[in-house]
Amino acid sequence: MTARKTAAPAPPTSAVAADAHWAATRERLMARARPVLKLTICDDDEAKQAVHVARLAERQAKSEAERTPEDTAAQAAHRAAVTALADAQAALDAVSIPLRFQALDRKTYKALVAAHRPTEEQAEEGYEFNVDTLGPILIAASSLDGITEEDAQTYLDTWATSEAQALLNTAFGVQREERMDLGKG
Template identity: 70%
Template sequence: MTTTKKTAAPAPPPAAVGADAHWAATRERLRNRARPIVRLTICDDDATKQALAEAQFEHQRAQDAADRSPDDEAAQAALRAATTTLAEAQQAFDEASIPLRFQALERRTYKELLAAHPPTEDQAEDGYAFNLDTVGPVLIAASSLDGITEADATEFLDEWSQAEGEALLNTVFGVQREDRMDLGKG
């Protein structure tokens, strides 16, 4: 039986590095990029969510007024008050919330995970490439930075409302597709 050993990519020729000295540093930065992380925040306290939304709205209004009238002390005082109110509302929201963090898997791991959960016949007829019912809890657990287990994920998907379960699934599938690149003109 032959085994293949993964070899490191060859270093660029010194002449190429000399011609483009920044490439070695750029290449190193590319190799050291962290995979994307997204956060799903759950807050069951409607009053706290509403207070935060109102504070954000009022802060934006105060910011706009202060920007329009930088010499108007009343506008500047209103902005300071709105900033304080927003900070307090944000703190209350953060204390009432449950943040969950998910990180994208390495591409190969993600593809292998999906392949390990082939669609049922009905799902395949509907165009699915994998079995969402079986892959969901596994993907949630594999992506979780907070220690969510497959058992936890199964329980959440079974017990939470349809919309909340879909939000959880959309978050873990979304982080796998998170794009942090900007294709712009050079």
């Protein structure tokens, strides 16, 4: 799927002529895609462990190769470890299920939150929305992989609590994903 974007109005010609740098910056700002987060699901513990072991072996081989750059055996061992790590990662990727979520535009997200007011009990606990009704809708709306509301509800109802929470956290987290740095100018 492609990233969702909205068309932006063109700046006044006089403003572009007055500040071409700002026009280029503005164009880049208007072309930004909303944030995307990925949740990777893998039930194969052996594949995960194989990547962990291969990563450790690669780090050790790299350290040895950097310590002894003239040692051709150490250099070859590092190359072999890099290949083994890539193979283990490819095997893990093959058995994993990646789910991608993209932030909704601000107005859509606010409308969804407003449409799912918290219950009295949830409001007393400090909730700003009803996570039980908003959760599956937000998962479906932000999914780049076509998860339906029905599928989302099924996952939330049947997965282990921590896994269902991870799914919810990813759908909500992408709405709050920040890619800005408020550093010194």
